[in-house]
Every structure is written in structure tokens, then in C-alpha cells.
Amino acid sequence: MAPAPDHAVWFETTQDGDRWELRLGGAWTVTHIGAVDQAMRALHPAGATRARIDLGDVQALDTAGAWLVYRTRKALLGIGIETGLVGTTAAQTTLIEAIAKTDAPGPVAPPRPNALIAVLARMGAALEAALEEGRNLLGFLGVIVVTLGRTVRQPSRLRLTALVANMEQTGLNAIPIVSLISFLIGVVLAYQGVVQLRQFGAEIFTVNLVGVSVLREVGILLTAIVVAGRSGSAFTAQIGTMKINQEVDALQTLGLDVIEVLVLPRLLALVLTLPLLVFVADIMGLFGGALLTILLIDLSIPQYLKQLQEALTAWTFGVGMIKAPVFAFLIGMVGCYKGLKVSGSAESVGRLTTQSVVESIFLVIVFDAAFSILFSYIGV
Amino acid sequence: MAGAVCISVRGLVTRFGAKVIHDGLDLDVESGEILGLVGGSGTGKSVLMRTIIGLNRPAAGRITVFGRDMLRASPTERQALRQRWGVLFQDGALFSSLTVAENIEVPLKEWGGLPADLMDELAASKIALVGLPPDAGAKFPSELSGGMRKRAGLARALALDPEILFLDEPTAGLDPIAAATFDQLIRSLRDSLGLTVVMVTHDLDSLAAICDRIAVLVDQRMVVGTMPALPRHGHPWIQAYFHGPRGRAARNEPATVGA
Numbered sequence: 001m002a003p004a005p006d007h008a009v010w011f012e013t014t015q016d017g018d019r020w021e022l023r024l025g026g027a028w029t030v031t032h033i034g035a036v037d038q039a040m041r042a043l044h045p046a047g048a049t050r051a052r053i054d055l056g057d058v059q060a061l062d063t064a065g066a067w068l069v070y071r072t073r074k075a076l077l078g079i080g081i082e083t084g085l086v087g088t089t090a091a092q093t094t095l096i097e098a099i100a101k102t103d104a105p106g107p108v109a110p111p112r113p114n115a116l117i118a119v120l121a122r123m124g125a126a127l128e129a130a131l132e133e134g135r136n137l138l139g140f141l142g143v144i145v146v147t148l149g150r151t152v153r154q155p156s157r158l159r160l161t162a163l164v165a166n167m168e169q170t171g172l173n174a175i176p177i178v179s180l181i182s183f184l185i186g187v188v189l190a191y192q193g194v195v196q197l198r199q200f201g202a203e204i205f206t207v208n209l210v211g212v213s214v215l216r217e218v219g220i221l222l223t224a225i226v227v228a229g230r231s232g233s234a235f236t237a238q239i240g241t242m243k244i245n246q247e248v249d250a251l252q253t254l255g256l257d258v259i260e261v262l263v264l265p266r267l268l269a270l271v272l273t274l275p276l277l278v279f280v281a282d283i284m285g286l287f288g289g290a291l292l293t294i295l296l297i298d299l300s301i302p303q304y305l306k307q308l309q310e311a312l313t314a315w316t317f318g319v320g321m322i323k324a325p326v327f328a329f330l331i332g333m334v335g336c337y338k339g340l341k342v343s344g345s346a347e348s349v350g351r352l353t354t355q356s357v358v359e360s361i362f363l364v365i366v367f368d369a370a371f372s373i374l375f376s377y378i379g380v
Numbered sequence: 381m382a383g384a385v386c387i388s389v390r391g392l393v394t395r396f397g398a399k400v401i402h403d404g405l406d407l408d409v410e411s412g413e414i415l416g417l418v419g420g421s422g423t424g425k426s427v428l429m430r431t432i433i434g435l436n437r438p439a440a441g442r443i444t445v446f447g448r449d450m451l452r453a454s455p456t457e458r459q460a461l462r463q464r465w466g467v468l469f470q471d472g473a474l475f476s477s478l479t480v481a482e483n484i485e486v487p488l489k490e491w492g493g494l495p496a497d498l499m500d501e502l503a504a505s506k507i508a509l510v511g512l513p514p515d516a517g518a519k520f521p522s523e524l525s526g527g528m529r530k531r532a533g534l535a536r537a538l539a540l541d542p543e544i545l546f547l548d549e550p551t552a553g554l555d556p557i558a559a560a561t562f563d564q565l566i567r568s569l570r571d572s573l574g575l576t577v578v579m580v581t582h583d584l585d586s587l588a589a590i591c592d593r594i595a596v597l598v599d600q601r602m603v604v605g606t607m608p609a610l611p612r613h614g615h616p617w618i619q620a621y622f623h624g625p626r627g628r629a630a631r632n633e634p635a636t637v638g639a
Contacts, residue, residue, distance in 0.1 A: 030488065030494070030502070030540055030541055031463075031491060031493070033494070033498075034494040034495060034498070037494065037495050037498045038495060062541035063505065063506075063509070063538070063573065064494075064502050064541060067501065067502060067505050091574060094571075094572055095572060095573065098509070098568075098572035099505060099509075101508070102504075102505040102509045103505070104504060104507070104513075104514040105501065105504045105514060106481075106504055106513075106514030106515050106516070106517040106518065107481075107517055108481040108485075108500050108503065108517055108518060109479050109481070109482065109518055110479065110518045110519070110520075111518075345476075345522075
């Protein structure tokens with residue numbers, strides 16, 4: 001590299017027979033040396049046996065610059081050229097000596113396996129994890145049932161305050177959001193129904209469409225999904241945080257039953273309040289549907305109610321309500337289970353909360369499908 | 381060793397709601413010294429450090445670092461100043477998704493504009509500088525012990541060759557042997573790299589072993605002195621701190637039997 005004193009960092013080389021000299025100048029600091037790194041690596045004094053590195057013009061030297069000086073000297077020594085440093089201040093000498101001691105290269109990232117093997121290994125690990133998760137959830141269900149049995153025999157063991165507080169949080173406080181969503185979905189369903197059924201002159205059946213779908217499926221599914229996102233995640237986060245703060249350990253050492261104190265009040269609160277929320281969702285969904293149907297197809301309110309009465313049986317409502325406590329149990333169980341699985345860092349709270357929501361919604365939908373098959377089998 | 385003042389805090393007032401943490405606090409840090417910052421729990425030692433490095437805005441006062449007024453500096457000036465100091469947070473605050481070496485390369489990538497192989501070399505050099513084994517570079521923070529995480533955090537703080545190093549309780553959570561080696565590491569780094577070190581600590585042994593001066597936070601203000609001089613200060617908290625059994629032990633004073 002040609003000497004360029006106006007540059008922030010520069011070097012020049014001169015050769016006199018077997019004597020080779022490298023003069024450095026400017027600011028040899030971490031923000032500048034990137035410009036000369038490649039050129040310094042490429043230095044190769046042909047025919048020289050002795051070399052000097054002259055730091056006389058160096059205005060600033062930090063650990064990164066010292067590393068470059070050390071590395072260059074090491075490379076020259078490595079090819080049999082006797083190399084000395086000149087023109088260094090006392091502080092620079094100390095720094096270069098300190099850096100010489102840090103020459104211990106190591107890997108930057110762990111070795112990455114072959115991509116195909118990595119994909120297969122991940123698939124295998126995921127399958128194993130899913131199976132183990134299923135087994136653990138079943139085990140957790142067993143523990144809950146046993147604790148529940150004990151609580152039934154000794155009702156005084158039930159934490160009533162916690163139960164009521166959880167009912168307020170998961171039930172009462174969810175009413176506005178559940179109502180609004182059901183109302184809007186009722187409106188959307190009715191609108192789509194009217195537009196499609198009008199092609200056949202059958203827009204009156206919109207009432208049947210909205211009534212049956214809201215009561216049998218939409219009301220319960222939407223409510224369950226909202227509650228999984230709202231309360232299932234909250235259960236995981238609350239219990240998970242207690243786990244991190246070792247509050248769960250403290251409970252155990254004080255001789256309290258974690259399932260009884262933390263899990264049952266939450267689970268029971270959900271099982272008790274979800275059916276009530278589903279009822280609210282049903283009414284609001286029907287109301288939204290009714291509002292739009294009456295507006296769009298010039299139906300009077302008595303006509304609407306008559307049509308609705310013909311479309312529905314008690315079972316239409318019952319099918320939705322039967323599912324509610326089951327879904328509530330699933331959401332509560334997964335939420336609490338994931339919370340108790342938290343370990344180590346705050347980061348695992350976040351990860352398990354996400355898992356809790358995804359898994360409980362997945363289970364809700366799988367069970368909904370199973371219920372559909374069951375109900376069509378028994379003919380309701 | 382000590383020289384010009386590189387950090388100067390004047391009339392600092394910090395409030396959280398109605399609670400006054402610092403009330404007209406003054407502090408000078410001299411270039412090349414190791415200053416220990418002590419005080420009871422909740423007196424705002426860490427808050428003071430966070431305020432100096434700009435993570436917390438004070439209600440009033442002046443903070444001057446290298447002659448620049450931190451609170452009135454433009455964003456570019458502040459950014460330039462940030463490159464002149466490194467911070468070690470309590471548990472290292474390493475980015476958990478990156479390996480140790482990649483953690484050290486984060487500031488290099490952002491500010492250095494260096495070729496990848498040189499960054500790897502510098503990262504390896506920093507890893508050795510803080511006394512970690514070479515294979516630690518490829519490990520993730522979760523695979524390291526608390527002491528190793530602190531060393532890795534220190535390596536990252538040193539990546540851009542700062543002139544000032546802020547340490548938040550560097551020896552907290554370490555066993556006494558690891559704490560003593562960490563103290564020695566800080567001192568040898570100060571000597572070889574010419575650093576100025578400001579450390580928040582509870583560790584009396586650290587104070588006695590490596591600090592040139594000690595700043596005590598009492599009654600929302602600073603009392604600054606040296607290890608031999610401070611115990612003679614009249615403030616009851618300082619008396620209790622340095623003349624308690626641990627304070628005596630750290631200063632090699634025999635405990636009065638039965639006291």
C-alpha cells in the first residue's frame with residue numbers, strides 16, 4: 001500500500017537487501033483497521049531475513065490495532081524472518097504484550113450438522129416431544145382427578161377466595177369481548193347467508209343458518225378460543241412466573257399442595273364460567289344475526305322468532321352447552337400444565353405461554369370434531 | 381495513575397414519582413482510576429450508573445463525560461460517546477440467541493466495519509483477554525456458569541476498546557475465589573488497557589483489593605474517600621459499613637471479641 005499520510009490509518013514497506021521495514025502510521029483502532037486488514041495479511045517480504053515494524057507514526061493504538069501488529073509479527077516470525085518492534089511507547093509495548101497473551105483462537109459457532117440430518121433429527125425430536133407431551137398431559141389429568149376427588153370428599157379444602165377471584169377474571173371480565181365478537185360474527189354470518197340464499201329465493205332460511213350455526217358451533221368455538229387466548233395464557237404466565245420466583249417451591253416446602261392451591265381454583269373457575277360465557281355469546285350472536293336479517297329481508301320480529309323456533313330444538317342449544325365445560329377443562333388443564341413446566345429463565349415463560357395457547361386451541365378443535373362425530377352418530 | 385476528570389456529575393436530582401433518589405449529588409471520576417460505588421440497598425447506586433450511561437433521565441443536574449454535556453448532547457454526539465464506554469450488566473446481559481463469540485462481534489459489526497475473519501480473531505482475543513477458555517466462544521450463554529457469563533459480558537463490553545468501563549455488581553453471585561480472580565482481572569485490564577473503571581458493588585473485599593477511591597451514597601448524596609480514610613468519616617451508615625464485622629475483615633482489622 002502506498003503511503004498516504006492523509007489517511008486515518010496507513011502503512012508502507014521498504015526493502016534494502018535482506019532488511020525489510022514496515023512503517024505504520026495513523027490511528028490503529030477498531031474503527032479504522034478494517035481498511036488495512038486484507039493488505040496486512042497479504043504482506044510477503046520476498047528475500048528478506050530481518051524485519052522491523054516501526055510504530056513511530058502511530059497516533060492511537062487499541063487492542064484491535066495491537067492484535068494486527070502482533071499478528072503481522074507472528075506471521076513474519078513464522079516464515080523465518082527475525083522481526084522486531086521499534087518506535088513503541090511504554091504503554092503500546094504493555095498493550096501489545098497483553099494482547100500477545102490472548103492468542104488462543106477458538107470456534108465462533110457450534111458445528112452445524114448436515115442439513116438433511118438436522119431436519120430429520122428435528123422431526124424425530126418433535127414427534128418424541130409430542131408423544132411425551134401427550135403422556136404427561138394424561139398424567140396431569142390423573143393428578144387433577146385425584147385432587148378433585150379429595151376436594152369433593154373434603155369440600156373445606158377448596159380455596160373459595162381464589163376460585164371466586166378467578167371466576168371474576170376469567171368469566172365476568174371476559175363478557176365485553178366475548179359479546180362483541182359474537183355479535184359481529186352473527187352479523188357477518190347473516191349477511192353472507194342473505195346474499196347467497198337470495199339467489200334461490202330462500203333468504204328466510206338465513207334465520208335457520210344463523211340460529212343453528214351460532215348455537216351449535218360458532219358460539220362455543222369462538223368463546224373457547226377467546227378464553228384460551230385470554231385466560232389459558234394468563235394461567236401459564238401466572239404459574240410460570242411463580243415457578244421462576246421459586247414461589248411454587250416455597251408452597252411445596254410449606255406443605256401445601258400445588259395442584260390444590262394453584263390449579264384447581266383456576267380450572268374450576270373456568271369450568272364454571274365458560275358455559276355462562278357461551279350462553280352470553282349465543283344470545284349476542286343470535287341478536288346480531290336477527291338485527292341484520294330483519295333489516296335486510298324485511299322480516300318483522302314475530303316472523304323472525306317464529307322461523308327461529310321452527311329451526312331450533314332444545315338439542316341445538318344443548319349440543320353447544322355440553323361442549324363448554326369440556327373445552328373449559330382442556331383450556332384450564334393445558335394452561336396450568338404449561339405454567340408448571342416453566343423452568344429456568346423468563347424467556348421460557350414466554351415460550352410456554354405461546355405453546356399453551358396454541359395447544360389448547362388445537363385440543364379444543366380436535367375435541368369439537370370428535371363431538372361432531374359423536375353427535376351425528378347418536379343423531380342429535 | 382489518576383489524572384484528569386473524565387466524568388463529572390453536578391447537582392444531580394433523580395426522582396421516581398414522589399420518591400427522591402438523588403438530591404443534588406456531585407461526583408467526579410478521574411481518568412485511570414477504579415472507583416467503587418457503594419451504598420445501602422435501594423439508595424440508587426445502580427440508578428446513578430444508569431443515569432450516567434443515559435438509560436435514565438434525571439430530573440435536574442449536569443452530567444459531563446469527556447467534557448461533553450450528556451443531557452444536552454445531540455443524538456450523534458451521544459452515540460459517539462457511547463462507543464467510548466463499555467457496560468457490564470449484573471448477569472452479563474448476553475444476547476441469548478447468539479454464541480459468546482457472536483455476542484462480542486455484535487458491537488464490532490455495528491461500528492467497526494471489519495472483515496469477518498478479523499472479527500473472529502478479535503473476538504477470540506477478547507475471550508482470552510477475560511480469561512475464558514477458547515472453546516467458550518462457540519457456546520451459548522445458557523451453557524455457561526454465572527462467572528463465565530460475567531466474563532463473556534465483560535469481553536463484549538471491551539469489544540470496542542472503551543476508555544471507561546461501568547460494572548454493575550461484578551462479583552455478586554460469584555464464589556469468593558471466582559470473585560477474587562474477577563477483581564484481579566479488572567485490575568490487570570485497567571493496567572494494560574489504561575481503562576477507567578466505575579463499579580457498583582456490595583463486596584467489601586473488592587473495594588479493599590482494587591478500588592483506588594470509594595464513593596458512598598448516603599442521604600441522596602456522595603461521600604468520596606479512600607479505603608484508609610473513609611472509615612473515619614462520621615456518618616452513621618459509613619461507620620456501620622466499615623466497622624461492621626465484614627468491614628473489619630476486609631480491612632484486616634482484628635474483630636473485637638464479644639463485640
